[in-house]
Amino acid sequence: MDANTARAVLHHVLAGRCRLVLPGAGPLELAAGDLALLPSGARHRLTAGPGAPPPPGPAAPGAGPPRSGGPPVEVRELGGEGDGARVLTVRAGYDRRTAPPLVAALPRALRLGRTRVDAAPLLRDTLALLAAPGRRSGPGDRLLALRVLEAGLVLATVPPPPDGPRRHPGIGRAVAAIENRYAEPWTVVTLAREAGMSRSAFTAAFRAAVGTTPARHLTARRIREAARLLAGTGIPQSAVPARVGYRSRVGFHLAFRTAYGTTPGEYRAGAPRRD
Template identity: 30%
Template sequence: MDALTDILASMRLRGEVYFRCELSAPWGMDIDRTPVAEFHVVARGSCWLKMADMEKSICLEAGDVVVFPHGHAHVLLDAPDSVALPAEAIIGSRKIDRYGPVVYGSGGTTANILCGYFEFDRNVRYPLIDALPPLIHIQGADATEMSWLQTTINFICYETRAMRPGTEAVVNRLVEVLFAQIMRAYIAQTATPPGILGAIADAKVGLALNAMHLRPEYAWSLEELAQHAGMSRTAFTQRFHTLAGRTPMHYLTEWRMQKAKEMLISTSMTMPTIAERVGYQSEASFGKAFKKYIGVSPGACRREAALSH
């Protein structure tokens, strides 16, 4: 299993489409900060995006997708100088069923926008999410290089319009696929992806990272990881730290503790078994490391999870 696949699988990622918007100029939608990572797909037409601290508005064209990984507030407009109303005011008291559509505007130039969200466990700090910027903008103009992404977008747009039996299940699975493909596109389009994404994208460091994720229980040494990367120990350590912002062994311990937390919450495995699965022969040493990185003991983590369900 490669690192990105393993990371995405651990995030308990899920997502949905809120609704489709059929908007006609003039219009503007002001969207508050949210605890989820919202996204918009411009299915037809164009619009403008504004965010706090953004020097200039961004024009979004048909086929573009934007994601706000940390839930930042933003404004969508038909033109940069249009007036924006809160999203709640545009939706009003209408009940949105079967993805809408939400129809709003005064009959001018039209734009169709798909609005949805990605959600994951915010109680866990994922290096991948920490590495993401406030805004990811994938342009539809790159469709020739990323036809797989546009195919997913087109499929989601079609399903939300057609509303056939099983549409909701299909759309929800496609939204999860969309997130993975957006991560791929972001890595491919960014010269030096930040944080762990840079390590995943690096031709040499990525090989060592994949090895860690494939066998997190193995007693990895720096020498062995450097060999996987085809680098000297010193060069590998420096390169990994430059890209990921942490040493290889620090990252490995973080990942092991994250995997351990997942097993504590979602399985009935014993503590010794979990300790062994993440590379610890001693339950005591595992407990010490877990408390250092997670903040509570393994037992307390399992009890808290049980109480919350």
């Protein structure tokens, strides 16, 4: 695996209760609706039942970093009837260089409660789609898994303010706009308008919540999508800048090279050798 590629794992509890155990760290208790995120795919175990003790022996990868050919999306039953849990597991890789700065500072594992998950409609609805009864896996699962992990990482890097999650709801709207509507001609002014805040207040609140400026966060999102289009689709290279929101090809090439250390053409040429 490329040294710049990190493996993220997400567990969403569909029913029941379970515990996530990592070596050298306290366990995370998870109930129905909760989400556990491991930004770098740390080794861990999932055990069923409220307060269930970890099984004997050293922690194994379990649902950790995906093995070659492993499913990016799966639903599993843990434990037995009465004390078991039903869990959706999603796995995907991402490029460390274009991840939000706070991702590197996140703990090995963290819990996002049901309330926070329900407050993120895109993430909530995609999780429900992936866990739908009778759903069959398909070639689009890897892309869906990547989108779920991206949404989970964004949610994890924008913690609720101390005075409650509704203190700065506009920051959440701006982050969602960047995540899902990156190709639009955003500026700091129009993002601040989306958030319903003044430019100065928005810029300060955004940096405090996300750890970088709105412009840099937008650039990282656009370049990450460009890399996906170059490596995973047959879209002409000349069409990629406009698809991700760049009007200037020169500006796009400079931004891409700054992020990946290579030109878009070189990146596409090397795609078959990438994990």
